[in-house]
Amino acid sequence: MSSIQDLETWEPLLRLVRAAHAEQLAAPGGRFTGQISLGSWTLPAPQPRSAPGRALQVVDMQDQFTAVERVQAALRADGASGVSYVVETGPDGRPLLHVITAGPAVEHGVRSPFVGALLLVEGAVPEPWRRLPEEFPGAAPAPSADPALLERTLRERLPDAIGATAEEIAAAEARLGVTLPDELKALYRVTRARWQDWSGDYAAQERVSTAVGCELFPLDGLYIADARSRPCPWQYAAKDAVVTAPDAAVQGLVGSPGWIAFGDNGGGDRLALDLTPGPGGHAGQVIMIDHERSIGAALRADSLTDMVVNHRHEWRSDVAWNRPPVVVQVSTHSPVGIAAAARPELEVLRIGPTGAPVSLASVAGLPRLRTLTASPGTLADPLEIAGLTDLEYLSLGAEEWRLLLSAGAVPRSLSAVAIDVPGDQHPLPVLDLANELLALWDRPLITRTVLEGDLGTDGKAGGTR
Structure with missing residues (x-):
């Protein structure tokens, strides 16, 4: 029997629930639900009050921590990431615990019974996550794109930086499966942005960020910001749509094989060079991928040269979806x-x-x-x-x-x-x-194990059915 299905695993938690809700659980029909994962939990027990004159201490919630940690230890032992549970009083007045494992065909939900979308087709993703960029033959680099000017400017700002070699740039291209734009090559010829090169000097890192206008990824940290890099649960993603206005600079995509992410704005939003621009954009423009949205991107600069040389920090979104x-x-x-x-x-x-x-x-x-x-x-x-x-x-x-x-x-x-x-x-x-x-659809089912025990006692009596 899996340890997560062992009544002994749950006894401390059940005692807490029983103590907090004795009246509701005294008669048939009373119930409480919760969930526990390796990183979070919901527990239908009130938060204890701190002693007068001091803040709440860890010791004040030690009983809750102990109860949750026992379940989390069982999850780790079983190689599981989370479990939901229902505590209720059965028709005969006996307390019942339902241990619920969603399985691989169920997304996590935020409300009881913590079941989100049911995945009927393995590996399927919503239509916006399958959408590839359109091609606009007239898209060309912006007039402001000037790799030589970009490199000169950065060398003036970062005279002591260690740049990438031609071999290192070629290795990055091989890893990504794309040829890096000339502006991006020029940037990394000046600085490869490796932490090891700064020898733990935060000021050196800050100088690079100030010179470039973002927290620059190291050369081996570049990645393709395609749809797979921006996952989203079905229950939200299915309600999105890819819409690109006729004059949009950026296509309203989830991601693109032509979006090369090279930096962060310090708040979780990613900067990328866009090689698949919208009908009103330029090839190689700089876009911002908002971490609070699951679709679309915003224009930051017409070119990497423009962003760096002219210190472009504003960004504009062509909001046309939904x-x-x-x-x-x-x-x-x-x-x-x-x-x-x-x-x-x-x-x-x-x-x-x-x-x-x-x-x-x-x-x-x-x-x-x-x-x-x-x-x-x-x-x-x-x-x-x-x-x-x-x-x-x-x-x-x-x-x-x-x-x-x-x-x-x-x-x-x-x-x-x-x-x-x-x-x-x-x-x-x-x-x-x-x-x-x-x-x-012959998909893996949600499993439910019913454990019976004497809540609120120290005995080990109980069973499974």
Whole structure:
């Protein structure tokens, strides 16, 4: 038996829950949920109060730390990263602990029962993460691009820097599988930005950052900022769309094989040279990849020379994604109705909450509609989903899913799905429903082990069923 499924692993945590919620757990129906991973946890127990006149100390929460650390040790022993649990009182009044392991076909969720998207097709990613850049034949380097000027300027600013050799630059190109632009080669001929070259001198590192205008990656730290470098859970990524305006400088992509990341602005946003610019951009322009967004990038400078020589720090974003007619929200607070949303460009349709249930008849057969999310109770006839033949992601309430399952009408085009669980619903029926959906695609199921024990006692009595 896995140690994470051993009642002894959970006894300290169960005693805490029992002590904190004795009244609620005294009668059948009382329950509490939580989750524990190697780096975080949720525990349905109140935070202790500190003694008057002093801040909360580690010792004040030692019982919680001890309880969580025992479960984390079991996770490490089992080679697992996390587990969810439900503590409840059974019909006979006995306390029950449900130990829930999501498995590889389930993304992490933020609300109970901590189940996010169900991955029906192994390795599948949402359409924006499959989108490659368009080619715009007229895209050329900006007039400001001047590798010789860039190199002279940097040598004046960094006279003692150690530059990369031709062999080191060639090795970086071989590793990346691309030829580095001349401006980037000029930069690294002046400084290869290795920490070892600075001998622990933070001031030397700061001089390089000031001279270049960013925290420069070492030559062997360059990477291709393609879509794989910017992962995002299905439940969010499926609602994004790639949109590039006719005059946009930067294509509205998740990532591109032509985005060569070379630095950071100190706040987590990456700088890259863009070799696949938008229709209004220049080849080799400098873009900013915002770490708080999952799609798109912003223009920082027309060229690396322009950024360095002229100290360009501002950046401009061509925000064109997640707007009608490609992405549409239909709700009581939205000016767009579902009939108006039914345009050939529509890719993502989000419904709810609405004043009255809506029909999907007007969007049936749309050629690009791939994502539908509908809050519980917002669809007049969930079986109309059968007319949406190209869906790859679908999020519905539990009752809508049960209706589709009963009718054998779950679309086979789906790559991922989600169950919308509002409010405080019992998590176990939701997990059972999730397993029904996973089973349709023969995917690994969510496992649940039920442990019985005497909460709040020091005995080891208990069992598994």
